[in-house]
Amino acid sequence: AQKVTQAQTEISVVEKEDVTLDCVYETRDTTYYLFWYKQPPSGELVFLIRRNSFDEQNEISGRYSWNFQKSTSSFNFTITASQVVDSAVYFCALSEAENSGNTPLVFGKGTRLSVIA
Amino acid sequence: EAQVTQNPRYLITVTGKKLTVTCSQNMNHEYMSWYRQDPGLGLRQIYYSMNVEVTDKGDVPEGYKVSRKEKRNFPLILESPSPNQTSLYFCASSVYSKETQYFGPGTRLLVL
Numbered sequence: 361a362q363k364v365t366q367a368q369t370e371i372s373v374v375e376k377e378d379v380t381l382d383c384v385y386e387t388r389d390t391t392y393y394l395f396w397y398k399q400p401p402s403g404e405l406v407f408l409i410r411r412n413s414f415d416e417q418n419e420i421s422g423r424y425s426w427n428f429q430k431s432t433s434s435f436n437f438t439i440t441a442s443q444v445v446d447s448a449v450y451f452c453a454l455s456e457a458e459n460s461g462n463t464p465l466v467f468g469k470g471t472r473l474s475v476i477a
Numbered sequence: 478e479a480q481v482t483q484n485p486r487y488l489i490t491v492t493g494k495k496l497t498v499t500c501s502q503n504m505n506h507e508y509m510s511w512y513r514q515d516p517g518l519g520l521r522q523i524y525y526s527m528n529v530e531v532t533d534k535g536d537v538p539e540g541y542k543v544s545r546k547e548k549r550n551f552p553l554i555l556e557s558p559s560p561n562q563t564s565l566y567f568c569a570s571s572v573y574s575k576e577t578q579y580f581g582p583g584t585r586l587l588v589l
Contacts, residue, residue, distance in 0.1 A: 393575065404581075405567060407578075410577045463574045470519065
């Protein structure tokens with residue numbers, strides 16, 4: 361069965377520090393997608409990135425970067441030079457892709473990041 | 478603007494009083510889904526719809542109904558709400574089920 365583990369429940373950092381949020385996943389499929397979503401205090405879920413299982417290239421978007429390693433089943437998220445506006449709960453999610461039917465997102469429990477000014 | 482909308486955003490009701498949470502998307506997406514978010518349990522899928530008139534149960538469907546009569550709308554119906562349905566509900570849509578799901582703003586429901 362598919363599973364996503366975010367071992368860090370809460371992290372606090374001081375503004376401008378770098379921070380890495382860990383995500384470890386389990387799946388039997390060889391084709392799958394990994395996602396990160398951000399949930400700010402206002403409550404909505406904001407899509408950040410989608411990565412398919414055949415693309416292990418690291419991704420960088422501004423201060424955000426993602427490191428996907430199939431060998432360790434991890435998809436970690438790093439925020440460089442963190443800012444107060446980065447304070448949110450971050451969810452990692454997995455979607456298996458080998459069946460033709462419903463492929464719900466399976467979410468980790470989330471990591472609450474607090475960035476202190 | 479491409480978006481998923483939900484109404485109401487906040488709702489307080491009493492046990493047994495039927496309610497509907499509406500969900501609408503303007504992106505012509507085939508796939509729509511409902512999730513609930515609970516502390517310590519994360520987000521879990523309630524129901525999904527692969528296309529118009531095609532709906533099926535997710536992981537936690539008990540106590541809920543849905544319908545998909547038009548592509549853009551996917552209402553969530555609680556026929557007889559109970560306190561254990563107090564939760565934060567999200568509607569999501571995607572081009573099809575394996576694509577990125579985009580979420581609505583959420584509906585906070587309190588059942589007394």
